[in-house]
Amino acid sequence: MPLSKDKLPRSFWWHMATSFGGAMNDNLFKLFMVYALICWKGAEHSASILAMVGVVFSVPFILIAPIAGNFADKFSKRNMIVFLKAVEIGVMAFGILALSLKSEAMLYATMFLMSAQSAFFGPCKFGIIPEQSGPERLSRANGYLQMFTFLAIIAGTVLAPELSLLLDGRHSVAASISLVIAILGFTASLQIAPTRAHPQRTINLNGFQNIWRTLRFTRTDPPLLLALLAVSFFTLVAAYIQLNVLDFGHQHLDLSHEQATRLFLLTAIGIGAGSTLAGWLSGRSIEFGFVPLAASLITLCLIGLGLIAHGQIALAAINMFLLGVAAGLFVVPLEAFIQQRSPEDRRGAVQAANAFLSWLGIFTASGLLYFNASILKLSAQHGFLVIAFGMLVLSVFTIWVLSRYMLRLLLVLLIRIFYRLRISGIEQIPPDSPALLVSNHVSLMDALVILSSYQRHIRMLMSRDFYEKSDKFTQWMVRYGKVILIQDSDNPKKLIQSLKEARKVLNEGHLVCIFAEGGLSEDGTLQPLKPGFERIVKNSDIPIIPLYLNGLWQSVASHKNGEPQINPLKDLRIPISLSYGPALAATSSADEVHAAIARLAKLDDSSSANA
Structure with a gap:
């Protein structure tokens, strides 16, 4: 039976289940490790611990992402996904052992291995989407991917603090759920339909040369390069928010670090809502008009977090939720455009460059957090104002570059509100x-x-x-x-x-x-x-x-x-x-x-x- 133009194949949904498990484990296990390290070393070291965690998670991406795209382009993306989900099972088992032994070195090694696995997984995760959805369903598929990703973050963000508190700090026992999730994810990956390999492609292990070649290629396509840079800067901002919110909740809202995690839960819910909304409103198009509007909303929310009075949990919660909605609206059209614009035989390499630039942003966010907290002695709240300034610059730039798309989006929304339009x-x-x-x-x-x-x-x-x-x-x-x-x-x-x-x-x-x-x-x-x-x-x-x-x-x-x-x-x-x-x-x-x-x-x- 031929597939409906609006219906995504069953293989896509198995891929969503596989990606859901991976994203959930990344978030869940990372929080268990953060809680464990703060418990072992004391809350006064939380800022340096958070910065170190950010560095350890980002370094493998910076080192591995440059070559990961080569593997995704040469081998079947489906087979790569199955193999990497098997690796995830081993990494989770090693992490549980590290928590049981209370070994700080083994814990950081687990973080490194988790990140390395994700670095190889990313180009396959995104690169397989156009092969499953086709161009006419690409925006919708990306909306679902972002929604499932952040539903996974929500699940991880809910479970991590609750299990940590319920089990009274027995983090190794709590983390055993991650091993179960990894096994289920591996099982789901086996149901993904086979995808084509490109055996004629060669693998260049000089990763940075690969990235440089890909970025040189994108220089011939300025819109693609700008999209990559915008996603990278957005990732910097998002990483800073995720790291900073734990200390913000502790310092400014009088919450424990576990309770402060729930603030990011609201952001994750907002991201899921914003991603779904972007996919639904975009239909078969890629709506760039969301980007400047979302960037402006992110800027306003960051300023709001930087100015609210001490103890105003409700206002902080509203800002965190709206941050998430704006983030979903921002990233869905850009990721869809990067996938659509990339040539099929370079799609993995472009996604690897995208991951490299994004994790360079996360690495920078970790350094910026350490610089603000430890060198400048800024509070977590003032840190939000610092990052708001950078987001303001991006907002002005996107309004200038994408103003025509923004006005077209407003026109689309007005037409959809006033008329019941059917297009064929x-x-x-x-x-x-x-x-x-x-x-x-x-x-x-x-x-x-x-x-x-x-x-x-x-x-x-x-x-x-x-x-x-x-x-x-x-x-x-x-x-x-x-x-x-x-x-x-x-x-x-x-x-x-x-x-x-x-x-x-x-x-x-x-x-x-x-x-x-x-x-x-x-x-x-x-x-x-x-x-x-x-x-x-x-x-x-x-x-x-x-x-x-x-x-x-x-x-x-x-x-x-x-x-x-x-x-x-x-x-x-x-x-x-x-x-x-x-x-x-x-x-x-x-x-x-x-x-x-x-x-x-x-x-x-x-x-x-x-x-």
Whole structure:
């Protein structure tokens, strides 16, 4: 039976179960070790212990992540996952022995081995997702992956302090649950479907050379490089928060270290919620607009934690939860983009570079925590203000770089709130090459609905007369959206200039959309198309994508009830649909494109009748 375009395969869910166990153990066992070390050495050494734990966990990633991607690219990612889950069982057993013997050296060795196993696991964990989900389900799959990861963190964060308190500090007994989780994770990994190996790939054990080569490769793709750097800095901030919150709760909220762990539990719950929300709202697209909004919210929450009064547990809890929501919204689109943008045969190497940069961020966070607490003698609360400044810089940068995506996201959310939009045939639009979209035109909302339907920026052609009669805000939005103005009444020179501008945009690899009827339909039916668009794609191989809008004739933005007006509140939740048809050749005539749109209208009407 063929798999539904919206349904993820069973193998994906076994992978989620496997990843859940690994993420839970990383968090659970690390907390047991932190509690044990603080118990053995005293609470006054907590800041240095936390910094040391961060260093020991990050060093293996810095050393191993550079070569881990080579293994993920050469061997079957499924087989790598099974092998690494078997290794995890041995590491957990060694850690339980270290806790039983109360050996600090063995405990740090366990941390190193745990981190080394995770360093090899990471490129496989993320790199296998596109092979399981396909491009059209990638954002949703990443949303689930982040949700499962942070549900695992929640489970580990809940269990660790409760078991530690329940068993009165007998950490070796409490940690035995990690061995059970590792065994269950290994069993789940056996159910993951086989994946393809690339035996022609060679393994270069000069890890830093691998990373350098990968980063040099990403320099040829600036958006990919920026995404990697943004995730790295975000990981620095997240690691600092996770390490700092234990002392913050102890110093500023009068909580024990076990109780302070529950603050990060709220963050983990928020991350799960934010990740799920990002995956759901993104649908089949990657919504970069979440990134600047989420970065700004993280900054505000960090400032809030840095300014709340002593003992305000409720306010701290709210800030920690919102931090998590923002973190989920921030990381899901970036991770999905990194996976999508990476070439298949380099995906493991790019993920390894991603892991390397991220763990370099964690290493830096550990050093920053030690510097703030031990050298500058800053309180944990003031440490949040220090990291807030760095996040503020990132927020400003992402707003500057991704402002267009942010405004598009706001448009998407507004369209989803006011209308019940159904989109079909979106896969007909080429993901990274030019196309001319030709649509019917029934309302003043048509352009906004089309713009909200697809992640890539679509350059619209608009009536110059409508632009000149619009208010200042609409005119600013038109200029910001780089709308191409055109009018039938233009003199031939100006008309040809507008058509040439549209062709220039297409030649640069972008999408252009034209309402070829020449104006709003007076009766809601498809009018004859004017042949001007033929000139735009003349003597080219640029495809024409027919597009049919249905439902907006019922809105106040159409001619149905008199003069059209933009007032979505009067159209609240009316059903509308957007249908993209198969690409037509650039040589297609206006009549042929008209016929294609008419076929879409007939199909849409019949599917609406059967709904």
